[in-house]
Amino acid sequence: MEALTKATVQSAADSVELAIGLIGVMTLFLGLVKVAEAGGLLKIIARLIRPIMVRLFPAVPPEHPAMGAMILNLSANAMGLGNAATPFGIRAMQELDKLNGSPGTATDSMALFLAINTSSVTLLPTGVIALRAAAGSSDPAGILPTTLFATLCSTTVAIISAKFYARFFSKDRPPEGPGLRQGPDSSEKAPGAGQVESDTKAYPMWISLVAIAGLVALIPLAVLWGKKISPWVIPGLMLGFLLFGFLRKVRVYEVFIEGAKEGFNVAVKIIPYLVAILVAVGMLRASGAMDLMVNFLGPLTSKLGLPAEALPMALLRPLSGSGAYGILASLINDPSIGPDSYVGYLVSTLQGSTETTFYVIAVYFGAVQVRRLRHTLAAALTADLAGIMGAVAACSYLF
Numbered sequence: 001m002e003a004l005t006k007a008t009v010q011s012a013a014d015s016v017e018l019a020i021g022l023i024g025v026m027t028l029f030l031g032l033v034k035v036a037e038a039g040g041l042l043k044i045i046a047r048l049i050r051p052i053m054v055r056l057f058p059a060v061p062p063e064h065p066a067m068g069a070m071i072l073n074l075s076a077n078a079m080g081l082g083n084a085a086t087p088f089g090i091r092a093m094q095e096l097d098k099l100n101g102s103p104g105t106a107t108d109s110m111a112l113f114l115a116i117n118t119s120s121v122t123l124l125p126t127g128v129i130a131l132r133a134a135a136g137s138s139d140p141a142g143i144l145p146t147t148l149f150a151t152l153c154s155t156t157v158a159i160i161s162a163k164f165y166a167r168f169f170s171k172d173r174p175p176e177g178p179g180l181r182q183g184p185d186s187s188e189k190a191p192g193a194g195q196v197e198s199d200t201k202a203y204p205m206w207i208s209l210v211a212i213a214g215l216v217a218l219i220p221l222a223v224l225w226g227k228k229i230s231p232w233v234i235p236g237l238m239l240g241f242l243l244f245g246f247l248r249k250v251r252v253y254e255v256f257i258e259g260a261k262e263g264f265n266v267a268v269k270i271i272p273y274l275v276a277i278l279v280a281v282g283m284l285r286a287s288g289a290m291d292l293m294v295n296f297l298g299p300l301t302s303k304l305g306l307p308a309e310a311l312p313m314a315l316l317r318p319l320s321g322s323g324a325y326g327i328l329a330s331l332i333n334d335p336s337i338g339p340d341s342y343v344g345y346l347v348s349t350l351q352g353s354t355e356t357t358f359y360v361i362a363v364y365f366g367a368v369q370v371r372r373l374r375h376t377l378a379a380a381l382t383a384d385l386a387g388i389m390g391a392v393a394a395c396s397y398l399f
Contacts, residue, residue: 070088137344
């Protein structure tokens with residue numbers, strides 16, 4: 001009990017120290033991302049993926065506000081802007097619900113959108129990179145190739161599984177399309193809907209295909225020359241974002257400060273979550289419960305490339321974003337593991353390449369009172385499993 005008491009007090013102190021150390025890095029990264037966002041990078045990404053989205057969601061009219069909101073939501077997620085992505089996601093669900101002929105039941109478009117959303121299409125996991133840098137990693141951006149590979153796996157499987165599972169739920173499929181629901185405001189656009197629509201005019205399809213091909217080509221390039229390129233990633237991102245903002249005539253300094261303030265607030269707001277999770281993890285370790293789980297599951301999961309130390313992260317990630325974030329912080333700050341070990345790279349990749357599935361489903365469906373999820377959860381969890389397998393495969397090969 002004495003060891004348990006010491007672990008409790010020490011973990012609480014360490015969590016605050018970790019958050020304070022994270023403030024500077026988080027402030028820097030969110031400031032840079034804000035400059036890129038103000039310069040229109042979000043709109044560029046949205047225009048690139050619009051031709052593909054139109055084909056994935058045939059029941060949603062191309063010019064409907066739901067299409068624009070979904071595109072902006074996925075674009076914000078791709079840049080690691082979780083806070084900016086959520087309002088777009090809720091707007092998308094509200095607009096999709098206007099196309100739903102059976103309120104309270106998820107349509108195929110809703111299920112597919114949430115499956116893609118929870119698979120977390122992430123090109124730049126800024127939060128994880130910042131946490132690794134704060135933990136003293138010599139290569140904080142080294143997870144970029146593994147995250148890219150894992151998120152491509154999970155997103156691809158999300159689309160395939162949502163389309164496949166929809167066949168088994170065809171009997172209770174609600175009618176979907178324009179004109180099915182006529183309410184008092186059906187002839188009015190929601191606030192900002194016109195802006196969403198006009199901001200997401202598509203590039204030609206061939207440009208989108210070239211962009212996707214280039215994205216996929218980054219994976220083997222990162223594998224072959226990742227160690228030589230990785231020291232240039234963070235300086236390159238800083239220079240690239242600032243130069244992009246300057247060329248787009250953004251007031252770089254003022255916008256950077258605005259984004260940096262958001263980064264400061266985010267780092268401070270996570271302190272209670274870090275305290276709760278790190279204290280719980282510290283007590284589990286001091287009590288010996290963590291060692292029991294490691295010794296029991298280690299021989300089995302290690303053969304699959306998933307060490308028992310990383311198993312709690314894989315299980316908790318779909319359930320609690322803050323909980324998974326706390327476990328990630330505790331693992332990469334553990335001197336016996338560290339951010340640059342295999343486990344450190346694996347849990348960092350898991351955090352950066354998957355999303356909090358149950359939270360997203362609860363928030364987005366709750367916004368439109370959908371109670372019958374149909375195949376949404378099955379597709380989302382299948383995508384999560386694919387993301388875990390992709391992360392294990394990529395980290396096993398590289399690290």
